[in-house]
Amino acid sequence: MKIVTCIAPVNIAVIKYWGKRDNELILPINDSISSTLDANQMCAKTTIMASPNFLDNKLWLNGQEENFDQPRLKNCLKEIKKRIYTDESKENIVNWNIHICSENNFPTAAGLASSAAGYACLVFALAKLYNIEGDISGLARRGSGSACRSIYGGWVKWCKGEAADGSDSLAVQLAPPSHWADMRVIILVVNESRKKHSSTNAMKTSMSTSTLLTTRAETIVPARISDMEAAIKAKDFAKFADLTMRDSNQFHAICLDTYPPCFYLNEVSRSIIEFVHEYNDFKESTQVAYTYDAGPNACLYTLENNVSELLAVIDEVFPTNAAREEYIKGIPVKTIQLSQDVRQKFSSLKNSRDLLKYIIVTKVGEGPQMLSNTSEHLLNENGLPK
């Protein structure tokens, strides 16, 4: 038998992926760019065990046994098995059943791109299990499109590719995390009760009904991709922030141009957007950018030297009754007192209490890792969850 345990990070797009040209192969209509977030704060962790003694394939997700017969999981496995170099020993392991156990170290209910980390982790672990070499981002893509970007650390571009078979629709690293070491990411998790639209279905509906999506994919995104690559390369925060916010807004505009329309931003999201623009106006330079995926939670990008003040102002504008140690998770942040004029400036923007569930402070981090310590395995020697 063989067992591997891996972790894989979440990624947050700054130029968004929305719309597939091929639903089966998961091929996008435009390139996208993301940063990979530090796995110390948020990651998926997956243990895969292969054994000649297993009677069935089995799958556990976040403590629940799930049906193994899921089309995306089967797609990933099928593609992975095509990549196995068949010699005697590998042929054996290929025919063994496997047990997969996966969990996130952050609440999935928070709507924080958990499927990208999950599929990246699955594919990375399978690749380790079967000793697969070379780029595996195309394999991760078959599980969940944006999972391909979680295969690399730092700043990552998913090139949409041109080939009909999807062979060139792959992720590439634009820059490692060390390139822009003082970049910080602050996730504002919003209290939300509404039911969510599945993003797979919403994307399909956008493709068939939004009359603006083609212009976005064919004209606007290509220009933004090259501008964003230049902004990241030059570490030009103002340019980076401007593109990030505009592209988030345009993605949500496309959702609204979808029929029936699809709303992911709620009133709290809207208040955060208005706050970020007010904050940047107050600072007389762009210090913070927001971006939103298919949900109401805000992901803010800012530089390390702004984090303490920004969190203090957020605490003023979005007051909480929660204890700080429960409320602000992730990288420790020094608490500062705001000056009287800053407090006064933002007191008019003060919202009612507890609109935010909690805050995660994180940074740009590395790609997936294999964990060598056997204590990390999520499955015991019998292949059952510990």
Next chain:
Amino acid sequence: MKIVTCIAPVNIAVIKYWGKRDNELILPINDSISSTLDANQMCAKTTIMASPNFLDNKLWLNGQEENFDQPRLKNCLKEIKKRIYTDESKENIVNWNIHICSENNFPTAAGLASSAAGYACLVFALAKLYNIEGDISGLARRGSGSACRSIYGGWVKWCKGEAADGSDSLAVQLAPPSHWADMRVIILVVNESRKKHSSTNAMKTSMSTSTLLTTRAETIVPARISDMEAAIKAKDFAKFADLTMRDSNQFHAICLDTYPPCFYLNEVSRSIIEFVHEYNDFKESTQVAYTYDAGPNACLYTLENNVSELLAVIDEVFPTNAAREEYIKGIPVKTIQLSQDVRQKFSSLKNSRDLLKYIIVTKVGEGPQMLSNTSEHLLNENGLPK
């Protein structure tokens, strides 16, 4: 001295006007189509008195004296005076000062396109005062773009025109109110506390920042205008409703693609949108359409035979503590009891109480009118508000 009193209606666009190619002349980047609403429910009323004894021009709006030196008012006056056929008697009146008194018969705070009715009324009354013949929609346009559509009753198209001087940017009637006599309009006035973006400024910002607006104006709207004209001509409600909802959503998508983004829809607006789609799904045919201007209030189009049931379902989904006679204004509606299955179907969509301020039931109506009865004048014999 001479005195005239006129009323002019509100109009609600079903293909939206958003974006000017000339800010001074108020020339739009695309055609738009609206229905004119019955002045019995909502209208502006304006009295203008000209007298050789008036020392100054004066203006009262909704009971408050306002500065007469407003650029849009002056533009309208200047253009109107160019159109006066100068004989002896008219030359006299042209040189007299005027007193203008105008009011709306509905709350301006409700954010219901009051400037369109106001400027249409002003220009219509000035035209009567100075005996101006021919089309005056181009004059109304100089006050507020969409005011040009309130110059005609029924279904109206504002043709963007091609001329640089704006001479062909005029409104035309597509069909009189009698053409689609059973069309009803239900306005859901939403409780809203947020400050509003001025639509003039937001439109300018969209022009300079939205990268989707050109596609909308040049490609999407022209096709929708011809489809909408055909739907109105054929009284094809499903097609009309579909185009109306898609175009409202796209207008708000453009507002979101504006930078910084501009939000006019709030959570209640969003709930109404979701409700309308659920209601049409439940009825298995399109019975209701929503449209939203630069504010959170919903304007619903439906046919007369649906009004009673629709209002009963709205009462279920958006319950109120208000007394019915205060809450439902306008054309009287028969109250009906919903069947148990309809109630049950919509009980899951029930919102908290009092999200709506009140409801106006109205229909498509005639253009501006001059009132001949002297008791209607808003100014007394001395030219002061009664």
